[in-house]
Amino acid sequence: MKSASLTLKQSVEKFQNGERILIGEYRFGKAETIKYLDKQTRKPASFTSVKHTVEIGSESFQISERVAEGFDVSSFTAPMPKGAKCVVLFDRFTIQNGVGQFSGTVVALVG
Numbered sequence: 218m219k220s221a222s223l224t225l226k227q228s229v230e231k232f233q234n235g236e237r238i239l240i241g242e243y244r245f246g247k248a249e250t251i252k253y254l255d256k257q258t259r260k261p262a263s264f265t266s267v268k269h270t271v272e273i274g275s276e277s278f279q280i281s282e283r284v285a286e287g288f289d290v291s292s293f294t295a296p297m298p299k300g301a302k303c304v305v306l307f308d309r310f311t312i313q314n315g316v317g318q319f320s321g322t323v324v325a326l327v328g
Contacts, residue, residue, distance in 0.1 A: 222325040223304050231306070239305040239319075240326060241273035248284070248293035265290060269323045271305055278317045280305055302326040 223231070231238050246269040255262040265288045269280040297303060307321030 221322075222327045224328040225326065226328075228304050228326065237307050237321075239271075239273055239307070241271040241278070241303055241305060243295070243297050243301045243303045243323065243325075244270040244272055244277065244299055246270070246293070246295045246323075248288070248290040250290055267293065271303060271323060273305075276317065278305075278319060280307065280319045280321055280323050282320075282322050296323065297325045 228238060228240060246267055248265060248267045250263050250265050252261060252263045254260070265284050265286075267282040267284055269282065271278055271280055302325070304324050304326050305319060305321060306324065307319040309320040311318050
């Protein structure tokens with residue numbers, strides 16, 4: 218997982234180009250290994266995901282970010298401090314159990 222950032226101008230350009238983005242306030246993040254049973258092979262499998270929580274308006278949303286294979290969960294540190302302005306770059310949005318969930322990445326909003 219690499220640390221990235223966007224300026225407000227870059228964020229607006231992405232929005233104008235039709236990309237799915239939101240601007241919010243970072244709350245926290247954690248890395249975890251998800252274990253599951255592969256439906257095809259019927260064997261145990263796993264993948265690593267980082268879950269970020271971002272506040273947009275008066276609501277909190279969860280952003281699930283897939284990371285590269287071999288990502289070390291124990292080395293995860295939040296990409297920015299709590300309360301920092303951030304940009305959510307997403308490709309999917311769903312509501313599960315009343316909680317809005319995005320699939321994508323979170324980057325710092327700078328400048």
